[in-house]
Amino acid sequence: MDINTTKLLKQGTIKMSKNLIELRNLTKRYNDMTAVDSINLTIKENEFVTLLGPSGCGKTTTLRMIGGFEDPDEGEILFEGKLLNNVPAYKRNVNTVFQRYALFTHMNVYENVAFGLRVKKVSNSEIDRRVKRMLKMVDLEGFEKRNVDSLSGGQQQRVAIARALVNEPKVLLLDEPLGALDLKLRKEMQIELLDMQRSVGITFIYVTHDQEEALTMSDTVVVMNKGVIQQIGTPQDIYNEPINRFVADFIGESNIIEGVMLEDYKVSFDGLVLDCVDKGFAPNEPVDIVIRPEDIRIVVNPDEGMIKGTVTSVVFKGVHYEMIIESDTREYLVQRTMMFPEGSVVGMNVQPADIQVMKRGDMPCSVEEEEE
Amino acid sequence: MQRRGRGRIAYPYTVWMAIFIVIPLFLILFYSFTEGDIHNIKDLKFSLNSYKKVLEPIYLKVIGNSFVLASISTLICLIIGYPVAMIIANTDVKYRNLLLMLFIVPIWMNFLLRTYAWMSLLSPNGLVNRFLLWVGLPKLEIMPGKGAVLLGMVYNFLPFMILPIYTVLSKIDKHVIEAANDLGGNSVITFMRVILPLSIPGIVSGITMVFLPAVSTFVISGLLGGGKTPLIGDLIEQQFLSSRNWHFGSSLSIILMVMILISMAVMSRIDNSPEEEGRKI
Numbered sequence: 110m111d112i113n114t115t116k117l118l119k120q121g122t123i124k125m126s127k128n129l130i131e132l133r134n135l136t137k138r139y140n141d142m143t144a145v146d147s148i149n150l151t152i153k154e155n156e157f158v159t160l161l162g163p164s165g166c167g168k169t170t171t172l173r174m175i176g177g178f179e180d181p182d183e184g185e186i187l188f189e190g191k192l193l194n195n196v197p198a199y200k201r202n203v204n205t206v207f208q209r210y211a212l213f214t215h216m217n218v219y220e221n222v223a224f225g226l227r228v229k230k231v232s233n234s235e236i237d238r239r240v241k242r243m244l245k246m247v248d249l250e251g252f253e254k255r256n257v258d259s260l261s262g263g264q265q266q267r268v269a270i271a272r273a274l275v276n277e278p279k280v281l282l283l284d285e286p287l288g289a290l291d292l293k294l295r296k297e298m299q300i301e302l303l304d305m306q307r308s309v310g311i312t313f314i315y316v317t318h319d320q321e322e323a324l325t326m327s328d329t330v331v332v333m334n335k336g337v338i339q340q341i342g343t344p345q346d347i348y349n350e351p352i353n354r355f356v357a358d359f360i361g362e363s364n365i366i367e368g369v370m371l372e373d374y375k376v377s378f379d380g381l382v383l384d385c386v387d388k389g390f391a392p393n394e395p396v397d398i399v400i401r402p403e404d405i406r407i408v409v410n411p412d413e414g415m416i417k418g419t420v421t422s423v424v425f426k427g428v429h430y431e432m433i434i435e436s437d438t439r440e441y442l443v444q445r446t447m448m449f450p451e452g453s454v455v456g457m458n459v460q461p462a463d464i465q466v467m468k469r470g471d472m473p474c475s476v477e478e479e480e481e
Numbered sequence: 482m483q484r485r486g487r488g489r490i491a492y493p494y495t496v497w498m499a500i501f502i503v504i505p506l507f508l509i510l511f512y513s514f515t516e517g518d519i520h521n522i523k524d525l526k527f528s529l530n531s532y533k534k535v536l537e538p539i540y541l542k543v544i545g546n547s548f549v550l551a552s553i554s555t556l557i558c559l560i561i562g563y564p565v566a567m568i569i570a571n572t573d574v575k576y577r578n579l580l581l582m583l584f585i586v587p588i589w590m591n592f593l594l595r596t597y598a599w600m601s602l603l604s605p606n607g608l609v610n611r612f613l614l615w616v617g618l619p620k621l622e623i624m625p626g627k628g629a630v631l632l633g634m635v636y637n638f639l640p641f642m643i644l645p646i647y648t649v650l651s652k653i654d655k656h657v658i659e660a661a662n663d664l665g666g667n668s669v670i671t672f673m674r675v676i677l678p679l680s681i682p683g684i685v686s687g688i689t690m691v692f693l694p695a696v697s698t699f700v701i702s703g704l705l706g707g708g709k710t711p712l713i714g715d716l717i718e719q720q721f722l723s724s725r726n727w728h729f730g731s732s733l734s735i736i737l738m739v740m741i742l743i744s745m746a747v748m749s750r751i752d753n754s755p756e757e758e759g760r761k762i
Binding site for chain 1: 654656657659660661662663664665666667670671674675678679
């Protein structure tokens with residue numbers, strides 16, 4: 110590698126370019142249940158990837174296969190181009206932050222963090238230097254001699270992160286690491302984790318069922334359901350252009366409407382014909398349409414709206430009001446900062462860009478049943 | 482009010498404890514420090530003679546033998562019991578209880594009966610030797626003797642080693658073991674630095690539960706040892722039942738009790754400092 114490339118790499122200009130992990134047709138079955146069904150995924154260096162989905166969607170199983178705790182039944186895991194399938198967990202250049210931290214309760218904080226380095230027979234002075242630096246980074250200086258049982262959830266969580274990161278792995282796997290924390294602490298830790306990822310510059314593969322967490326933290330979100338990847342994309346893509354009903358329903362709140370694509374840029378439902386920005390469907394193909402609640406605008410004069418409706422419910426949500434507006438044919442969920450009283454008749458407008466048209470696939474299941 | 486009411490429920494137990502545990506204990510203590518005719522209270526006088534008798538070489542040897550045999554059998558139980566407990570703990574839940582039952586069911590049978598069974602198996606013309614004779618191998622001559630006593634102890638007390646270790650092992654979070662693997666520990670390192678230190682409480686209670694009955698047993702050595710290697714338990718039994726020297730028997734009991742208390746204190750110290758243990762390994 111010439112000097113210029115090295116320099117560029119250090120500056121981060123060509124970061125996130127190299128493929129680090131590739132999953133090819135990865136499959137895992139438990140008895141007759143397929144937990145992960147032939148998934149393909151490429152993860153780049155320095156990427157923050159989130160596997161998102163309801164419980165039982167196969168996200169944790171995928172993570173455990175990368176970590177080496179589950180053997181895939183089919184398919185390949187490539188790490189820097191080399192097959193990883195038969196490499197035991199203790200030889201993989203990957204570390205894991207477990208869901209319930211899985212700290213060593215018979216050791217103090219210092220020894221927990223030092224464990225990986227001691228196993229690798231790193232010299233004592235080097236261990237001391239790296240453990241101290243890591244404890245400083247996770248804001249646990251002075252806790253060295255403390256028993257891990259005496260720490261709070263957030264502190265235990267940071268010990269778990271330090272214990273993994275001190276080994277300077279290429280990839281950090283995080284299995285719902287914030288699941289056991291309360292909301293405020295969770296938000297704080299999200300930002301801290303993101304800072305850490307940026308500063309240490311390693312790949313994070315993060316598993317969660319919390320869509321907000323996924324959107325906040327990730328470079329790439331992988332939405333999974335029933336062992337199958339539904340959509341891979343940036344948080345913006347996933348939110349604004351969900352590929353199917355499942356993704357739209359799982360990520361944020363939405364109005365999902367069955368309609369027909371008349372021709373390119375023209376979609377129809379409930380007898381209305383609306384302009385949209387989607388194309389490439391067969392003429393008169395049945396589709397699912399997503400309209401986010403915050404994308405519906407309300408006008409006081411019902412005749413100025415594309416759709417006429419009556420407000421049937423108003424709930425104050427802090428930032429906005431959440432209203433249900435009933436038209437002749439269906440109910441719309443609408444979020445506006447301005448309140449329209451119950452019973453008032455209003456008009457609703459939607460911009461063409463805010464109408465997301467999706468191919469109608471087989472809906473495997475509804476989200477509500479599976480969500481925790 | 483309610484607390485006092487509940488406290489009253491414990492009275493029968495307190496009375497029971499006083500009658501059947503505390504008073505006999507003081508009686509033993511009393512007999513051990515006196516000499517004379519036990520049936521005539523006026524005849525008894527303070528004396529340390531029975532304790533002096535304990536210090537005679539022949540009796541010291543018996544005490545020594547008891548501790549050596551109990552220690553060896555505890556060690557063998559640990560060496561056999563730990564891997565067995567580990568295997569059971571790692572077995573699929575479906576078969577785990579079945580496996581556990583196999584080791585527990587013998588306890589349901591009477592202790593004496595089991596020991597008699599070993600007697601008939603190991604005796605010079607027993608089943609084992611008849612089989613060896615039939616195959617053409619030399620005779621096994623461990624009974625009566627220390628070997629047979631050890632075997633009897635290990636057989637009888639092994640479940641008490643397996644159970645506590647199994648309980649502790651099965652409670653270890655699987656993710657903690659995965660974490661050790663994840664951090665670069667192969668199976669040997671993971672065992673030495675994580676599983677073993679975490680299972681120390683089980684080992685300690687296993688050792689206690691095997692060592693205590695083993696050091697004070699009297700039936701096993703009597704039946705399988707043929708009286709050749711009397712243990713402290715046999716000696717005490719003999720003093721009370723045949724020699725009729727209750728004073729000597731009492732002082733032997735007190736000595737045994739003190740020794741057991743000391744070893745329990747040592748064990749509980751180990752149990753309370755697993756952190757240090759784990760760190761040093």
